[in-house]
């Protein structure tokens with residue numbers, strides 16, 4: 184993915200060609216990038232030999248899950264819908280973990296009927312319900328218990344999950360209490376301790392604090408867990424020169440953790456696998472010049488990509504075609520939706536751009552299309568998978584007729 188003679192290419196297909204052929208806005212993913220992200224992830228943690236369960240909520244496109252499944256990864260799901268989708272992609276049940284604070288009885292029954300690897304529970308109520316289902320179906324269910332290590336992930340506030348005030352997981356006291364109460368249960372095997380402290384974590388230090396807290400609670404409990412599920416959260420480079428997680432350091436922290444605790448490690452990466460493999464290609468509808476800035480009004484909006492509006496996330500926006508004309512004026516890239524937060528990015532200067540030019544919003548492979556909506560009755564964009572010179576539609580553009 185780079186500029187060739189001033190034109191931006193995703194593998195062998197130019198952004199302009201994609202825009203022309205499929206219309207805009209359009210999500211595009213690079214097949215090769217997904218594969219290399221997976222290989223790199225596996226390589227970084229090779230000496231730990233973890234089970235890697237792709238976080239389906241980050242991107243649940245069936246064709247992408249098919250590819251992930253073919254490469255042997257498992258799945259981390261958070262709803263019945265995601266579980267069904269993962270099974271449809273032929274991800275093996277023994278590689279699927281089910282997370283989430285509010286699984287319904289129906290969802291639990293369904294997951295139990297599919298014999299998945301683990302249900303990672305987050306409350307005593309949930310364990311009680313699982314025991315009831317187990318008793319009825321004469322099964323013993325493998326569960327994990329999610330620990331809230333009260334660790335600051337040092338990421339955006341709204342994607343932080345491992346602090347005491349967050350709804351996720353159980354405090355140390357409650358965790359130890361539940362472990363004691365249920366470790367000899369006839370209906371559940373407590374196989375796993377799970378943690379997930381947040382997303383877009385760019386320093387190994389929060390992980391270090393997390394591992395220390397996990398180590399402490401295990402020593403405290405004197406219990407041997409078959410699995411330690413460390414969740415996901417590995418951060419990627421959204422902005423030029425920004426930080427990215429040092430995998431080498433994180434791996435070494437886990438290695439020394441494993442010297443004290445001999446368990447199988449599970450990871451649940453989402454963003455680090457798919458985040459930088461996707462673009463949202465958009466067309467400039469209008470440019471509105473004001474004294475202080477130029478509003479660049481795109482044909483994509485917060486209904487297509489909500490991360491900037493929802494979390495204040497920053498995604499680079501690059502032109503499909505380079506020129507050497509720099510304009511020293513503030514440019515604010517916005518969508519057409521009637522909300523002030525329908526704003527993607529503000530930059531101090533940009534190259535000269537015109538109405539109908541094509542731009543690419545970068546690194547939108549994770550939490551992009553999955554969070555899209557029909558707000559303002561806008562149809563959802565299509566998704567295209569690029570593999571070398573081929574461009575295949577993997578989700579069709581929604582038809583206006585089907586939503587009105």
Ligand SMILES: *Cc1c(COP(=O)(O)O)cnc(C)c1O
Pocket residue numbers: 238240241259282283379381382383414415416417451452453454455549
């Ligand atoms: C969202 C989520 C993940 C994935 O997080 P990334 O930051 O995309 O790697 C993993 N585990 C759980 C429990 C999650 O909720």
